[in-house]
Amino acid sequence: MKNKLAVPTTAHQLDQYALLEHGRSMCLAGQFDQLQLLLQQISQASFNPEQTLLLEVLMLYPGSASPPQNHTKLLQRAMNLHELAQALGSDLARAWIWEAMQLIQISLQLHHAALHSTAMAAEMFEHCARPRDAMSMRVSRCLIMIHCEMYREVIAMSETLLKQRELLDTIALVNLLRSSASAYYFLGNETDGDEAKLAWSNSLNLHQECLRIAQQARIDKFILISHTNIAVLSASLGMRKETNEHLLYVEGMQGLAESINISWSYWIRYCEILLLCQGAEFNHGWQLLLALANELATDNMVTAPVQDAVFKKIVRLGKQRGYFEIALDASERHLELSRQRRHLLSKTLSDTIDDVMAVPHLQQKNQKLSQQGYALEASLARRNTELSQALSKLQIEVDIRSQAEQALQRAHADLEEQVRQRTQELEQAMRLVMRQEKQLALSRLVVGVAHEMNTPLGNATIAASTMQHLCQNLLLDINGPSLSRSKLQNTLSSISEGILLLSRALNTASELVQRFRSLAIEQHQESLTEYDVSHRCQLLIEGWKNRFRQAKVEVYLQSPTGIKQIGYPNALSQVLDQLIDNAMRHALLTTQNPQLDFILSADETEICIEVSDNGLGIADENLQRIFEPFFSKQLGLDGIGLGLSVVHSLVTDLMQGRIKVENRVTSGLSVVISIPRMTKLPQLS
Missing domain, CATH: 1.25.40.10 (Tetratricopeptide repeat domain)
Structure with a gap:
């Protein structure tokens, strides 16, 4: 007695059996679309030997293989799998094989062979204690x-x-x-x-x-x-x-x-014709019955059951109504239909037998291929030995390279650590330099403020001291024995001059403080406004027209009309006014044929204003410092060095733009201001 395979006990095994059983049920029910999805899931699962065999058997069922395979080859495959199932002792696999074979044999119209396969499948299902499947096979036997x-x-x-x-x-x-x-x-x-x-x-x-x-x-x-x-x-x-x-x-x-079934419409027409033939409309029904028979005669064997019923009905009604010739013709056509059925069955059986007879020849070829396979395996074994030796050498080289890579990685890690340390040192040095630069800038600012404030405050001190001395002398003279009118007038005149000197000194100091405060944009109280930039530039140039005429300066304005901006128009006027003032005071004062150019341009997001002159320009070493407060080559003479610093503060901080100053290639200076079309509210701290 053969050993039976162990019954699955683990949940995993039960799941795999359930997947296979579900696939078999889909094949029997004709659910081929869902079956392909299930087969993809099954292909990713792991199986024991019996489950692997059941999967091979499942591929014999209709609809499981894509594209469909030759039925005769499927029968031969089924017999080979049956031998394997016997060797494994799996009655369940044998039952599935017999079931699949009877389905294949029905497709080949080998109905008597299908009866034997059905009986064997039912017997195997009984051995597997599956009475419902055994009953289903006996039902299939009735259909066959x-x-x-x-x-x-x-x-x-x-x-x-x-x-x-x-x-x-x-x-x-x-x-x-x-x-x-x-x-x-x-x-x-x-x-x-x-x-x-x-x-x-x-x-x-x-x-x-x-x-x-x-x-x-x-x-x-x-x-x-x-x-x-x-x-x-x-x-x-x-x-x-x-x-x-x-x-x-x-x-x-x-x-x-x-x-x-494509013959369903013929059955419906057959029913309607039968009703006509049984009533007063027999003649009409009889003609329709004959027409249906002629129509079916040109169809294929798929409609053979309908043809059989129609011919038999013509024979019966023809005998009853006396249409013997038509009945005889229908009987002959019925016999021809039966002959075609037998011929088709014989052809199918003959093709199957031919395929079966070809099996020994194929087996002989398989044996030759097996012998060649053995020789190939021996050659492959030798090659494998050679490859193993080469692989060992490669492994040694790989180990050497691995050690070298590890050493390189360590060196790389050390280098990265050194770079990180040097970076930290550099950052500290940069922070120190920045602090020193800030302190230096602050020192320059303090020196500039002290230098500019020293003169007016010194004048104010001298004036105050002189007036104090004059007042003390005047008090002595008043308390003395005599005070002449002329002496009183001279003293009061001197005090009046001292007051004027003190007032001018204090006004100068106040102006310096106000200009110094203008460096902070918080002091600019203008609100955002939409205005025409080109019109604002034209108005500004008109305001300077008299001074341009006096200094004989030629002014050129190149500007398209209608350049709108949402920003600070007064701030822009202040910036341009300061640039014109700088050019008039420093660049064009000693220049022959002085010229000042204004060029406006704009795109969808930005407005560009270029102000250039043909004056003296600025030394390259001073270009980097022109925006520093109190930086001026004429400090203490005709400038305090706050103009361009205020311009830079207004353009970059308030107007959120950019400013660039550079010497022109020919001569003179070019200042380019770029401001956005829409200025955002400044985020002040």
């Missing part, structure tokens, strides 16, 4: 026996199986009732009179039971088949009302009907 015209045997076997109805699932029960009903229907076609009506009535009852079960289970396919079969039987029994009722159901499911 219909094709073998074993009608009475089907009826007897169906009655036996129906006694164990509790073991049948819904689909198996419906198939069993259908097979029995079909057997009764074909027996009725072979007889006449009351015997035929009795057989058709039994078939009708069974199909009606099929319909009730299918409706309860909501299986559309069997609902449609049952309605169609009931319509055919009702028409055969002359039940006009019932026939029309079921035909209406079939017409409502026409889309499904065409997807199941």
Whole structure:
């Protein structure tokens, strides 16, 4: 006795068996679209030997292989897998193999061979303690026996199986009732009179039971088949009302009907013709019946069951109505149809036998290929040895390179640490330099403020000291014995001059403080306004017109009209005014043919204003310091060095723009100011 494979006990094994069983169920139910998705999931799972074998068997079932394989090759593959299943001792795999074989044999119309496969599958399922699957195979046996015209045997076997109805699932029960009903229907076609009506009535009852079960289970396919079969039987029994009722159901499911069987429309027409032939419209129905027979004669063998029913009905009605020639012709055409069926079956069987006879030749080729494979394996073994030796050498080289890479990585890590330390040192040095630069700038600022403030404050001190001395002398003279009028006038005149000197000194100091405060944008209280930049520039130039005329300065303005900006118009005027003042005071004072150019341009986001002159320019070493407060080459003479510092503060901080100063290639200085079309509110701290 062969050893049986162990029954799966772990949850993982149960899951794998369940996946395979689900795939088999989809094949049997015709759910081929969902089956392909499940097969993708199954391909990623890991299996034990029996599960691997079951997966191979599953690929024999209809719809599992894409593209479909040759049926004869599938049968040969099934036999090879059966030998493997015997070696493994897997009754379940053998049961699946016999089941798949009977499906393949039905497709090849090898119905008698399919009967044997079905019986073997049922026996194997019994050994596996799966009585429901065994019952399903016996039901399949009944369906195959219909094709073998074993009608009475089907009826007897169906009655036996129906006694164990509790073991049948819904689909198996419906198939069993259908097979029995079909057997009764074909027996009725072979007889006449009351015997035929009795057989058709039994078939009708069974199909009606099929319909009730299918409706309860909501299986559309069997609902449609049952309605169609009931319509055919009702028409055969002359039940006009019932026939029309079921035909209406079939017409409502026409889309499904065409997807199941292309001969469904012929069955519907056959029912309608039967109703006409049984009433006063016999002649019209008879003509339609003959026309249907001629139409079916040009069709393929798919509609053979309809042709069989039509020819038999023509023969029966022809004998009853005296159309003997037509009945004889229909009988001959029916015999020709039977001959074509047998010829097709013989051809299929012949092709199968040819394929089977070719198997020994293929096996011989396989043996030769196996011998060549052995020689190739020996050659590969030698090559593998050589490759192993080469691999060992490569491994040694890899180890050396790995050590070198590790050393390189350590050196790289050390270098990165040194760079990090040097970077930290550099950052500290930069911060120190920045502090020193800030202190230096602050020192310059303090020196500048002290230098500029020293003169007016010194003058104010001298004036105050002189007036104090004059006041003291005046008090002595008043308290003395005599004070002349002229002396009082001289003293008061001197005090008045001292007051004027003190006032001018204090005003100068106040002006310096105000200009110094203008470095902070917080002192600029203007609000954002939309204005015309080009118009503002024209107004500014008009304001300087007299001074330009006096200094003989030529002014050129190149500006498109309508350049709008949302910003600070007064701040822009202050900036441009300071630039013009600088040019007039320093650049163009000693220049022959002095010239001042204004060029405005704009794009979607920015406005550019260039102010250039043909004056002296600025030394390169001073260009970097021109925006520093109190930086001026004429400090203490005609400037205090705050103009460009205020300009820079207004442009960059308040107006959120950019300013660039550079010497022109020819001569003079160029100042380029870029400001955004829309200025944002400044974020003041």
